[in-house]
Amino acid sequence: MSDWVFVCPTSQLLPGEKAVAWAGDTPIVVVNLDGAFYALEDRCTHDEFELSSGDVDLAEGSITCVLHGARFSLRDGEALCAPAYEPVAKFPVKVEDGLVWTRDDRT
Template sequence: MSDWVFVCATGQLLPGEKAVVWADETPILVVNLDGELYAVEDRCTHDEYELSSGEVDVAEGSIACILHGARFDLRDGRALCAPAYDPVAKFPVKIEHGGIWTRDDRE
């Protein structure tokens, strides 16, 4: 399990914006959906392409992979359409000392 990784100051990630950090070997995408923060692995489960290059759909709460169009729910990581069927890993997010933090909490 990784230690908490600093993402950015709370005021730097506005609604609809995203940021990527690395927790050891894991790229983590943090997204602000209307004030709620969510973190998922920045890797499409279909073809392992970075999700962070895709567009966030704030209304749906999803992100689309630009490579083949797979979409994932940012709140729980589940795949919303083919060609992806497996969910992306979801990670905890916390706000502490004026910053946003996340970590890879998998064992």
């Protein structure tokens, strides 16, 4: 397992906002969903485009890939509509002393 990677202070990630961190070669997008923080691999499973460029839907709890419109659940990474059918990798998030951290916990 890799080490925790600093993302940003919680004060810099308001609800609906995104931040990107790198865990080695893995880009991770972290999103504030009404005070809960979620981390997904920053690559659409349909065409490997960066999800961090897309819009966050707070009501649905999703992020949309701007390239072809695939949507993914922020809570579990599941693909919510075509053209994506495979989920995006989800990563752990921890908040300590007002700081957001994530890591690529795949082995």
